Amino acid sequence: MLWLVAVLNGKTLQGVPGYGRNLIIKTIPAIEDYQSNVYEVFMEPYLYDYSRPVYPVAGNRAEKQIDLAVAPRSAPGLQAVVHLLPDEDSGVGGELVFTQIVPNGPVTIEGNITGLFAGLHGVHVHQSGAVKDNCKEIGPHFIAFYGRHGGPRDPIRHVGDLGNIKAEEGATVNVKIVDHLISLAGPRSIVGRSLAISKGEDDYGRASTEDSALTGTSGPALACGIIGYLN
Template sequence: MKVLIALALLGCSSLVKADQPKKAIAFLQGTSGVTGNITLSQPSCTEPVFIEVTVFGLTPGKHGFHIHEKGDLNDGCASTGGHYNPDKVTHGAPNDQVRHVGDLGNIVADENGLAKTSFSDTVVSLYGSRSVLGRAFVVHAGVDDFGKTNHPDSLKTGNAGGRVVCGVIGVLFLSDEPEQPCSSGTPTVLPALICLLITFFAVRVLGN
């Protein structure tokens, strides 16, 4: 009986197997000596991604900050394509319901040209078919207007101006474990309850 209970526990353990955390990094290079790095970390496919940004050599003030669709730097930042926008919607602010996946707003450089910040985002992901791995970060010369002005480019790019610095998003840490299908927002407590019920009935049935 103990062997059968152990097998039941082993079987249901697959229901509660957690995603392996993922980490990524982008090293930025651009015009006029602008450099920097950006790291991303995500514990699982149902949790936000945490983004840490450090950029040196910018002009003081706000700069549009986006993920672009292509990790292609053959022609510098110009070859990274448009904002990553798999849903084909209009441009917006990071907290807007309608926005590109790549819409991350602005970063702010101080009087020394240093932009250093960190934040979480619930739309960007390192998992699945919409992963941003292999795409590119781009920092722009001007301010992202969040699609709120009458400029012709406002709903496309936020009218953020030229591309100052960019870098491809590469893998920093990726587990050797095969990636599990995302639970698509299913509460993490549900698989644990299912596992407990399986174990309870196994003990009751096999104990009689």
């Protein structure tokens, strides 16, 4: 297909944006008595040049080995951001930045949240990015191929289950989460979906009730926002 587009436009393949990207194949291990192996196949995201240095690629281009030891800190790979807006008059807000250095690698979430009352609050990626005047239309948790709610380290969980954050009365919450299941590209991409901060603590599906198996009994969202690529 790329060859045909190139010929029709009078270009060589090297002139087609993104030429040379690899197909990435990721295996999600089987869970005994629950599901077999899951295989994801997608094209490595094309990182447009924003006049920033990029990671040096060592060895054969086809192997795409990134030498992290000499990688400059100013080239963070893929990044996304969410601006959290209060649901109705909750007063909760903040900003979180998502960073994924290696395609299909872990995602780091960092930022600050203000206005939360003391206690534990669930953090979830929801299916829809339909954030208008409130957080009522963002849909269920982003499930992808896992069908039961759980904690961030559980083998069975929704992709969007990111656990809890702890707030102290009147203090800004400094967030740092590293998650190995969400992604900024491919079938598990959270970009274009919404992130919500829940009113209550997420019980990780341990309560043996229907609500616990769906949402962790964490209650309604206090704040939410659409996740979008940074730059």
